[in-house]
Amino acid sequence: MPVRLAQPVDDSVGPFNRLSASQVNAYRSCPRLWFYEKVRRFKMPQIPVLYVGRAVEEVFCRMLMESPALLVAKAASNTLSAIPLDQKGVPSRLSEEPWPAERLLSLPATMLPSTMEDVREWAIERLKAHLPIALKTLKEEWDKNERKAGSWDSVNSDYCLEMCVNGLDMHLQEVQRCLDANGGPQLSEWRSGQRPEWPAPDARRYALSDAHPLASVGNVTIVEAWEIARPWFVDPNAGKFAMNAVHPEHWFQGEYDLVYRWNNDVRIVDLKASVGKGDRSGNYIEQLRMYAMLWWVTHGKEETVDGLEIWYLGANSVKSIACPTIEEMTNMELELENLWSQLRETTPDIEQCPPEPAPVRGFDAGGIPTDAPNEVRCDRCDWATICPGGEGSDDLPEGGNIQLPGTPTPIDLAPLGSINPRKTIVAEVFSVMGMREARRPQVTLSQGSHFAKVVFMVDSHEDGTPSWPEKLSKGDIVCLQNIIPTANWKGEVELKVDPHGKMILDDSGEPVSDLIDFRARWNVTGKVVYKFEKRGTGRNGKEWHRKGVMLLDATGAMKVEGWANDWGPQYDLAETGDTVVVANIGIDAWAVEVRGNISRNSKIHITQRA
Numbered sequence: 001m002p003v004r005l006a007q008p009v010d011d012s013v014g015p016f017n018r019l020s021a022s023q024v025n026a027y028r029s030c031p032r033l034w035f036y037e038k039v040r041r042f043k044m045p046q047i048p049v050l051y052v053g054r055a056v057e058e059v060f061c062r063m064l065m066e067s068p069a070l071l072v073a074k075a076a077s078n079t080l081s082a083i084p085l086d087q088k089g090v091p092s093r094l095s096e097e098p099w100p101a102e103r104l105l106s107l108p109a110t111m112l113p114s115t116m117e118d119v120r121e122w123a124i125e126r127l128k129a130h131l132p133i134a135l136k137t138l139k140e141e142w143d144k145n146e147r148k149a150g151s152w153d154s155v156n157s158d159y160c161l162e163m164c165v166n167g168l169d170m171h172l173q174e175v176q177r178c179l180d181a182n183g184g185p186q187l188s189e190w191r192s193g194q195r196p197e198w199p200a201p202d203a204r205r206y207a208l209s210d211a212h213p214l215a216s217v218g219n220v221t222i223v224e225a226w227e228i229a230r231p232w233f234v235d236p237n238a239g240k241f242a243m244n245a246v247h248p249e250h251w252f253q254g255e256y257d258l259v260y261r262w263n264n265d266v267r268i269v270d271l272k273a274s275v276g277k278g279d280r281s282g283n284y285i286e287q288l289r290m291y292a293m294l295w296w297v298t299h300g301k302e303e304t305v306d307g308l309e310i311w312y313l314g315a316n317s318v319k320s321i322a323c324p325t326i327e328e329m330t331n332m333e334l335e336l337e338n339l340w341s342q343l344r345e346t347t348p349d350i351e352q353c354p355p356e357p358a359p360v361r362g363f364d365a366g367g368i369p370t371d372a373p374n375e376v377r378c379d380r381c382d383w384a385t386i387c388p389g390g391e392g393s394d395d396l397p398e399g400g401n402i403q404l405p406g407t408p409t410p411i412d413l414a415p416l417g418s419i420n421p422r423k424t425i426v427a428e429v430f431s432v433m434g435m436r437e438a439r440r441p442q443v444t445l446s447q448g449s450h451f452a453k454v455v456f457m458v459d460s461h462e463d464g465t466p467s468w469p470e471k472l473s474k475g476d477i478v479c480l481q482n483i484i485p486t487a488n489w490k491g492e493v494e495l496k497v498d499p500h501g502k503m504i505l506d507d508s509g510e511p512v513s514d515l516i517d518f519r520a521r522w523n524v525t526g527k528v529v530y531k532f533e534k535r536g537t538g539r540n541g542k543e544w545h546r547k548g549v550m551l552l553d554a555t556g557a558m559k560v561e562g563w564a565n566d567w568g569p570q571y572d573l574a575e576t577g578d579t580v581v582v583a584n585i586g587i588d589a590w591a592v593e594v595r596g597n598i599s600r601n602s603k604i605h606i607t608q609r610a
């Protein structure tokens with residue numbers, strides 16, 4: 001099974017605390033780098049090439065999902081995209097309506113491909129149909145990203161198409177092998193409509209009620225070979241990270257790119273929209289070895305993979321990786337479980353994650369090992385300005401108090417790690433609207449002359465239960481657990497319910513708590529790790545512009561952001577590595593991330609230059 005979903009009843013780890021191959025690789029390349037990115041949640045600059053990789057993979061998978069027996073070469077890109085999904089973004093097992101491919105009749109025999117070259121031409125047209133749409137969508141996503149860097153002009157759509165076609169040619173070799181093997185050992189099962197528990201995505205339901213509609217008789221046809229050789233991959237319509245294989249003890253997970261299994265051999269392929277030069281190619285080898293271990297463990301340690309490959313689409317080359325032995329996988333599982341305990345079971349502090357980068361490895365195009373370059377990892381690291389491995393230091397601010405110029409008294413500065421934005425509140429419902437309609441209810445709570453609005457930002461808690469009670473009426477006493485109280489720009493109290501909070505009916509007799517008893521304004525200090533900004537146009541046609549800064553102190557890190565006009569000139573002067581004070585900010589949060597919000601009454605002041 002290429003997918004093994006988490007089992008909520010046994011899952012004491014939770015989706016945010018699992019280890020992944022990329023985390024393991026980040027930690028091994030430098031423990032401090034891992035700490036900055038996974039604990040302090042620094043986000044590296046988002047350059048277009050990161051989005052190109054996703055676009056190429058999506059386009060390739062959308063083409064794989066289609067069939068030359070159902071779609072003409074010029075068919076619309078979205079013909080198969082209306083896949084029903086469950087609440088977690090997994091293609092639904094319960095939907096009874098026909099799926100998109102089931103609504104299409106097979107093309108007449110005269111329109112079916114009769115040679116592999118026909119299939120290739122059809123598939124290239126399909127890639128061309130999907131690529132501009134995927135690139136446009138990802139450019140929009142990149143544009144919105146506050147950490148966007150570089151220029152989208154560097155994206156060459158012809159090169160993207162070339163990489164997709166390289167992937168297609170690698171896949172067609174598999175189709176040819178299937179054809180040469182007369183469909184392989186699963187031909188008659190496939191023809192009769194039998195499908196594995198997780199079939200390769202083809203826009204049909206998990207189980208077919210009858211023989212496969214594209215089944216033929218006699219020797220396998222080209223169309224059948226295309227269908228049978230199709231690997232499993234993440235349905236491009238599925239939710240993000242919905243299709244993971246999760247370790248039975250829930251501490252590790254991975255999402256395979258392609259899993260070929262038509263000839264009963266299991267081969268895991270990782271797609272890379274790059275030429276494979278440089279240090280990262282070493283990570284890909286480790287990633288695939290971890291996937292081999294994951295496959296073995298999620299199959300009761302009774303089934304091993306038969307092949308591991310990296311497809312470097314930029315270099316048009318396939319790199320085979322030796323599969324680890326059972327002994328190696330046993331040791332790897334133990335080692336990774338220990339690493340999970342060290343990194344995720346409890347969160348290590350900065351001293352436990354020293355700035356000790358691993359040597360840089362050398363790889364040439366196609367992931368071919370070569371001499372290591374004469375450089376150290378810190379030379380190219382995004383965090384070198386603040387890290388002791390580069391020009392920075394661990395001498396970080398930690399709260400205290402300060403008198404800012406132009407202010408009459410000193411102000412206290414909260415250490416970033418000490419700020420708790422959450423509270424549990426018991427209160428009475430004053431009004432409730434929208435409970436019967438299928439949307440988030442609008443609830444107001446009251447207490448004497450004080451009112452607070454409840455803002456449901458999600459429909460369900462991270463444990464899967466609903467964010468609000470099934471029935472709710474005026475006068476009910478409710479407990480808002482772990483919610484985020486904030487004051488909006490008009491000074492009104494808003495109680496935000498995110499995936500870590502929820503509202504339940506309260507019959508415990510607990511006294512009603514004070515609705516306005518929370519700290520609304522804070523002062524903080526920290527080193528500037530980076531600044532960010534984003535712009536856009538609102539629904540009313542008005543342009544908006546927000547700016548922010550990521551701060552680091554000895555106890556934590558925090559993003560502080562607000563409207564561009566509310567930041568004073570000191571914001572523009574502040575540079576990475578400077579220490580700043582930001583006074584009079586509100587605190588907000590989303591899941592584990594705590595954010596500061598500035599307003600026109602906030603103030604930023606540089607207290608120390610880098």
Ligand code: SF4
Pocket residue numbers: 030031032033036354355356357377378379381382383384387388389390
């Ligand atoms: S600058 Fe060097 S030591 Fe610091 S996080 Fe980067 S690689 Fe690690």
